[in-house]
Amino acid sequence: MPKNLIDPNKWIDLYSDYLFNFTITRVKDRDTAQDLVQETFFAGLKSMKNFKGEASERTWLISILKRKIIDHYRKINSKKGKAEVRINYKSDSEDEGDWLEERVADPFDKTAEDNLENTELGLAIHNCIEKLPVKQAEVFKMKTILGYETEAICNELDITASNLWVIIHRARTTMVVCLEKNWF
Amino acid sequence: MSKKNKIFISCEEANHNCDKSQYNEATLWEKVKLTIHLLYCKACRKHSSDNAKLSKAIAKTEINCLELKDKQEMKKCFEKELKKHQQ
Structure with a gap:
């Protein structure tokens, strides 16, 4: 072996x-x-x-x-x-409010099963991203998961917009094939 | 200009518009052209639906990854540590 x-x-x-x-x-x-x-x-x-x-x-x-x-x-x-309920006011977060309501679980939240499935799907997606060429993976992650603007990515990586779309297209096509095999 | 106003587009352009629309970056005209293309092109219809499925899957899982600058920072720390180990 x-x-x-x-x-x-x-x-x-x-x-x-x-x-x-x-x-x-x-x-x-x-x-x-x-x-x-x-x-x-x-x-x-x-x-x-x-x-x-x-x-x-x-x-x-x-x-x-x-x-x-x-x-x-x-x-x-x-x-x-250990039994203490910890509701500390977070001092470091600005976007999240300190209101109790915001800390209670969302009643319309997903069921446990959904969550489990989503976690697994998330790992499956990561597996597929890992199989992409490094450059494609990087662009795909920035664009799709981090949600950066096209322009920001172009500046960061020093590529043109049409360049970016070609990379994205290739990455997406590969991802679909990969996920089709492993998930859908 | 004549190229821009064409109603019937190539598969290549359709794919490009399809990718763009996945990120909400396609203009209305681009979306119209894509829809018209999809009416008569089976291969692109398949591609388009697969593409949408991928977007949906990613949105559903709320998948996460590191911010670029956090990753770079991590890399820097790690390389420092690595050097210590390789000595």
Whole structure:
């Protein structure tokens, strides 16, 4: 059986979005999720020699990340009141209000099943994005997921608008084929 | 100018308009031209519906990824750490 090799140089490019998406469905806070992903990469570096090559790099990183997420929940629950209801006024968020109403679950929210399916679909989409060429993946993510303006992307990556649409078109076509195989 | 006012467009242009409309960036005229094209072109109809399905799937999952500048920051930190390890 060919062994999987480990090469941390490409970790961020290859896996950061996948890990981030995995985390955000579990911790619901961008900053925390980002920190956890960062810690995971560091931890991965530290224990690189323990990587046996039995699983893929990504699976291995995910297993570290899962530990990190559990630790995170342990940490926020370990201090005093475990039974305490924590409704702290967030001082750092500007767009979100502090009103209680905004913190109560939305009654029209999706059912648990929908959520589960959506999480899985989200990971399937990320899998397909990972298979795209790097440039296409980058443009596709910026345009479709982050919702940047065409002009902003063009400036950022130094490409023309028609260039961008060609890339988007190719990416979308590949994505459809990939998802068709794995999901729809 | 004559090209711009054509009602019947090529599949290539139809695809371009279709992609644009997925991001709400197609003009009304472009959308009209696309619709007319779809009336008689089966292949583009298929492509168009697949394309819409993809958009819907992505919207439904509320998929997330890192902001560009956050990712760059992360990369910088990571590379620093990496250097320490490679010494």
